[in-house]
Amino acid sequence: MSTHDDNRNPLSPTPRTTLTRAKERGATDRAALDAVLDAGVVCHLAVPLGGSPVALPTIYGRVGDTLYLHGSTGAGNLRAAIDTDICLTVTHVDGLVYARSAMHFSMNYRCAVIRGRAVLVTDGAERDTALRAIVEQAAPGAWDRVRPPNRKEMAATMVLALDLAEASVKVRSGGPNDDEGDIATGGVWAGVVPLRQVWGEPIPADDLEPGIDVPADVLALVAPTAVPVS
Amino acid sequence: MSTHDDNRNPLSPTPRTTLTRAKERGATDRAALDAVLDAGVVCHLAVPLGGSPVALPTIYGRVGDTLYLHGSTGAGNLRAAIDTDICLTVTHVDGLVYARSAMHFSMNYRCAVIRGRAVLVTDGAERDTALRAIVEQAAPGAWDRVRPPNRKEMAATMVLALDLAEASVKVRSGGPNDDEGDIATGGVWAGVVPLRQVWGEPIPADDLEPGIDVPADVLALVAPTAVPVS
Structure with missing residues (x-):
């Protein structure tokens, strides 16, 4: 069966995001893509x-x-991305798979790969929306309690947009395939050693004045996983 | 001062891995590079x-x-890397920096970027050394307890090498710069919420026979961080 015949993934209309290896690990629904993206803190931009x-x-x-990216107007990799085909990858490593033979050692992971042409966002309202989304991706609930960007900061900031039309999602889970x-x-x-990211206890800034409690959004972020910082 | 004048980083002899943004976050010693690489589980290969x-x-x-990479002889991205300029990036996200203004939100991280030409490894002894290093990078101490690769597995496996000559390391740590x-x-x-990867309790494979204890190398891996799997 050719790659083109296999291309029935509604996530991706093109062969270049159609999986050619370990296709059984591919997810084909949009919800799976959103779940991997929404759980991430950083992506890798190529x-x-x-x-x-x-x-x-x-x-x-x-x-x-x-998907939105931002950075300084002087950032070389963002400037190089404008109107160019780029790749944006979000990876979660979920565990290490110990097998009975060296060649079956593996990782459990969730990975989303987006390919497409990055576009410079110039509309003021869309830039505001994008910056809020970028801050809230990592720090949900923080935007409304902090000072918003001023005119000078906005002038120094580049915002890029990437359409999610061309994407693939690959997931490995479970034990070894010996x-x-x-x-x-x-x-x-043989088995799996799970790996996960956990938030630690919030550390106040050295220059934070007394009497400022850790806000509710920060407590909510760390609540499921917080462990004492060693 | 030109980029060339700034290029006194012994890690990298070329301008293209010389940092042009936030240079104060650059590390210039080889030990810093090795530390970031050796602490990683996966890289991103571009x-x-x-x-x-x-x-x-x-x-x-x-x-x-x-640095060595491996994969199936049929893996398209590895085949595309042979004798080609590639980029290999290892990133650790260490925390989320909450600032008093939206534009000063940031991440704490350690990131190593290697650029160079990937070479196909054909020497048998070097291939053996590479595969051991790749398994032991994530699973130290495991190689000697498991079945080594057989001839058929080796024939189906591609090994690539990348010289570390051209590299940059960037690190952000500490609190917000408000x-x-x-x-x-x-x-x-304002402050920092630390983020770290922790190993969970080992989960035996469904098909593991009774009476096989978790080996010492697996216990050593999880000992510093293991928390109950929820």
Whole structure:
């Protein structure tokens, strides 16, 4: 079956985001894409720079079918992305898969890959919406309690948009896929060691004046996972 | 001062890995590079594919001045990397920086970026060394307890090498860099919420026979951080 025949993924209308390896790990629904994106803190943005690709981490935000990126107007990788085909990847590593043989060691993960042409956002209202989404992606609920961007800050900030039309999602979960022979031989531990990101206890800034409590949005962020900072 | 004049970083002999933004976050010693690489579980590999860059997560291993990658001989992004300028990025997100203004929100992170030409490794001994390093990067101490690769597995596996000669390291740590005016106004909580990856309790494979204890190398991996899986 050719790659084109396999291309029935409603997430992606083109062959270049159609999975060619380990297709059983592919998710094909939009909800799966949104779930991977919305759970992320940083993405890796790959752009052509000086004739070869460069991937750098950056924060992002999603509004409907659009991902937004921002940065200084002087940031070389963002400038290189404008009106250019780029790739934006969000990866969660969920665990390490211990197998009975070296070649079956693996990772459990969720990964979303978006390809497309990045567009410079110039409309003022869309830029405001994008910046709010970028801050709230990592820090939900924070935007309304802090000082909004002023004119000078906005002038120094570039906002890029990337449509989610061309995307793929790949997920691996569960235990090792060992060979029957290795399972029959036995004697070797096999399983999964989960890996997850946890927020620690908030650390106030050195210059924070006394009497300012940790706000509710920060407490909500750390509540599920907070562990003492060692 | 030109980019060339600034290029006194012994990690990188070329302008293209010389930082042009937030240079104060750059590390210039080899030990800093090794520390970021050695603490990682996955990297993002960016290659040109179909005329535009694609960044995908993959595991890796370091042996001295060389990073190794591996994968199926059919993996399109690895095949595209051979004898091609690629970028390999390892990122650790260490925390979320809450500021008093939206535009000073930031992340604490450690990031290593390697650029260079990936080379196909064909020497048998080097391939063995590379595969051991890749498994042991994520699962230290596991290699010697499990079945080594057989001839068929080795024939289906591609190993690539990337020299560490051209690299940059960028680190942000500490609290928010708020404007004096916002600090003076006061009333807004500011600080850092740490973020870290923790290993959970090992989960035995469904097909693991009774009586096999969790091995010492797995216990050592999870010991510093293991928390109950919820």
